[in-house]
Amino acid sequence: MSRHPEVKWAEREDKVFLTVMLPDAKNPKVNLGPEGTFTFSATGGAGDLEYELKLDLCDKVNVEESKINYGLRSIFCVLVKEQKKWWNKLLKEGKPPHYVKVDWDKWADEDDDTSAAEPDLGGMDFSKFGDMGGMGGMGGMGGMEGMGGMEGLMGGMGGMGGMGGPEEFEDDSDDDELEASKPEAAKTDDKPAAAEKTEAA
Template sequence: MSRHPEVKWAEREDKVYLTVVLPDAKNSKVNLDPEGIFTFSATAGLDNLYELKLDLHDKVNVEESKINVGVRNIFCVLEKSDKKWWGKLLRGDAKAPHYVKVDWDKWVDEDDDTGGPGDLDLGGMDFSKFGDMGGMGGPDEFDDSDDEGIIEVDKPEDKKADDKVVGEGETAETKVESLQSS
């Protein structure tokens, strides 16, 4: 009796990412049919047989699709025949099997699809000017040198009589010393 490996999937308008998670797979056989039939078989573990047949939502371009059999998984980039969103991986109205899961690491919503980080349109934004934005200046905006006095901060109206406020010309060190001695 064969088992089913875990399958993760994500899509873009023009392709589907399919990952068969099966560490140490041996004798892997992957077949992709233009009609959208994806089959997989391999052995793993103690020579357990893993098989999979997925009836994909629509047709795929077999010649443009890529399959990489790795040590931990089998990663497939399946090119769709028609550039359109499927919304689900498999044909029909039935719920996807328990071993088919969304790959949230690769998932992009239809509204957010930009084709990948290299195609990201930032509208000509120049990131080198971010340091010049008000309140977000460079290293000289906040000077931590000790030779400046402490700025007095107003406290709420209901001050206690023993609350101490750092006065003008008083440094943090002298303030701490005076607080410790009192």
């Protein structure tokens, strides 16, 4: 028996963001039809359980312009609407099931400035839905090349630039020794005072 993964969604006037929350998904297969049919299947979790999902979206979508990103914890989709208009709901009919939730991190209202509210999608390697071929939806991952090679990966780590060479570490260790010796000096100052008292007695 298959299970349903948790799905988060948010929209803009021209697109819908759909995130399927399934860490370490194996053999994910994602399909998007122009009429707005979104299907997903994969195995994941302890015991490699089967997960399936079918959503009849509120309106038509542009399959060729829509994009997908396969991450370690989720599958993130940008579904481009056929017509620029607010749907105000995800599904064509009925109330959304319990596993479909609003993604408040990406949500924007109609009166919000959509350019300011656009989520940060930097660093994601997207492939188009129309170009997935027979790879079970994995065709657009691109490996290390999609991240600009090792240089691109290391360049995005931030905050690591100031580590420097061995000289810096030697300087740091000298500072630690000086700091550690300060309390010992304070203790030695107390000892002579105590010695003087015993001599005077």
